[in-house]
Amino acid sequence: MxxxxxxxxxxxPYCRLAKNFLKEKGVDFEDVDVSVxxxxxxxxxxxxxQMGVPQIEINEKIIVGFDKGAIERxxxx
Amino acid sequence: MYDLIIVGAGPAGITAAVYSAxxxxxxxxxxxxxxxxxxxxxxVENYIGYQFISGLELVKKFEEHLKSFDIEIKExxxxxxxxxxxNHLRVETDKGEYECLTAIVATGREPRILxxxxxxxxxxxxxxxxxxxxxxxxxxxxxxxIGGGNSAMDAAIQLMSIANKIYLINIDDDLAGDEVMIxxxxxxxxxxxxxxxxxxxxxxxxxxxxxKIQVNKSAERILDVQGVFIEIGSMPVxxxxxxxxxxxxxxxxxxxxxxxxxxxxxxxxxxTDVPEKQIIVAAGxxxxxxxxxxxxxxxxxxxx
Numbered sequence: 001m002x003x004x005x006x007x008x009x010x011x012x013p014y015c016r017l018a019k020n021f022l023k024e025k026g027v028d029f030e031d032v033d034v035s036v037x038x039x040x041x042x043x044x045x046x047x048x049x050q051m052g053v054p055q056i057e058i059n060e061k062i063i064v065g066f067d068k069g070a071i072e073r074x075x076x077x
Numbered sequence: 078m079y080d081l082i083i084v085g086a087g088p089a090g091i092t093a094a095v096y097s098a099x100x101x102x103x104x105x106x107x108x109x110x111x112x113x114x115x116x117x118x119x120x121v122e123n124y125i126g127y128q129f130i131s132g133l134e135l136v137k138k139f140e141e142h143l144k145s146f147d148i149e150i151k152e153x154x155x156x157x158x159x160x161x162x163x164n165h166l167r168v169e170t171d172k173g174e175y176e177c178l179t180a181i182v183a184t185g186r187e188p189r190i191l192x193x194x195x196x197x198x199x200x201x202x203x204x205x206x207x208x209x210x211x212x213x214x215x216x217x218x219x220x221x222x223i224g225g226g227n228s229a230m231d232a233a234i235q236l237m238s239i240a241n242k243i244y245l246i247n248i249d250d251d252l253a254g255d256e257v258m259i260x261x262x263x264x265x266x267x268x269x270x271x272x273x274x275x276x277x278x279x280x281x282x283x284x285x286x287x288x289k290i291q292v293n294k295s296a297e298r299i300l301d302v303q304g305v306f307i308e309i310g311s312m313p314v315x316x317x318x319x320x321x322x323x324x325x326x327x328x329x330x331x332x333x334x335x336x337x338x339x340x341x342x343x344x345x346x347x348x349t350d351v352p353e354k355q356i357i358v359a360a361g362x363x364x365x366x367x368x369x370x371x372x373x374x375x376x377x378x379x380x381x
Contacts, residue, residue: 035214
């Protein structure tokens with residue numbers, strides 16, 4: 001099973017869409033709230049070089065934004 | 078050959094699809110995502126039948142309704158152009174081409190871009206169009222909000238409790254919007270309002286470092302900021318209706334039957350020049366467009 005992390009903020013609709021999508025797929029993920037966890041926010045920005053949520057980390061690959069196709073491709077690997 | 082191809086799956090596109098399914102038209106829905114802008118509304122209190130529902134939940138209901146029919150849907154697909162051929166249309170996408178007798182453009186709207194150097198390069202590297210999403214990432218930083226309307230003020234207000242300093246870069250003489258918000262902004266010692274200010278450039282290295290602005294006709298000024306929130310309204314996603322007649326706001330011109338100037342091509346919802354951009358209006362137009370497409374096919378004989 002792939003290790004999945006979702007970097008999100010509570011107010012962001014795309015984050016909710018992404019998390020709902022993963023739930024529907026029945027995959028487990030760790031939800032990291034970068035609005036409270038500043039260290040995680042820095043880590044996310046360092047890893048991807050991008051400042052925007054959601055970012056979904058699957059098998060150490062980071063997908064920026066809610067991109068269903070990219071998530072499915074990465075899950076399918 | 079499809080009877081109907083619907084481009085976009087927001088309230089207009091989904092309603093059009095439900096109507097065409099009930100008319101047994103061979104239908105294909107091509108869309109980037111399901112729900113569109115509507116799913117971003119935090120609460121919807123004026124869609125009949127629901128006194129109070131979130132945009133996300135309402136879209137979920139739309140999607141369930143859509144998927145209760147056997148309709149072919151291609152998601153994650155961008156339509157580049159709907160082209161008129163002799164007596165049918167060709168829908169060109171980033172993943173292939175499809176032919177149809179009729180098509181409905183229901184692509185809605187997207188955040189308006191500023192169009193200055195650096196904007197695209199630094200997107201998600203300090204430049205953002207979603208304050209609700211990304212504001213928390215700018216804790217303790219200096220930021221600029223571009224815009225002077227309600228959405229810009231809303232972004233500035235959200236940032237008050239997060240950022241260190243907020244420049245509100247407004248191209249007009251004064252802020253325009255709800256008095257309550259204007260008052261809140263003017264009272265805050267964190268917000269500096271710059272009226273008659275034009276944003277010229279966004280610069281940085283890996284991330285945004287500063288923006289160049291010009292107030293009135295005075296010399297250009299550099300503001301050191303790490304974040305740029307662009308909140309200058311929305312624009313129609315009219316790309317697929319290439320060559321179709323639009324008004325001065327780039328909205329596709331439709332008549333009461335949701336017909337465009339191209340025979341067989343219809344448009345519905347926020348991408349059109351319909352006077353009110355509302356979920357329920359978009360849904361209503363979706364229904365009209367679908368029924369118009371059905372009538373168009375019934376009236377015309379094709380050698381498909």
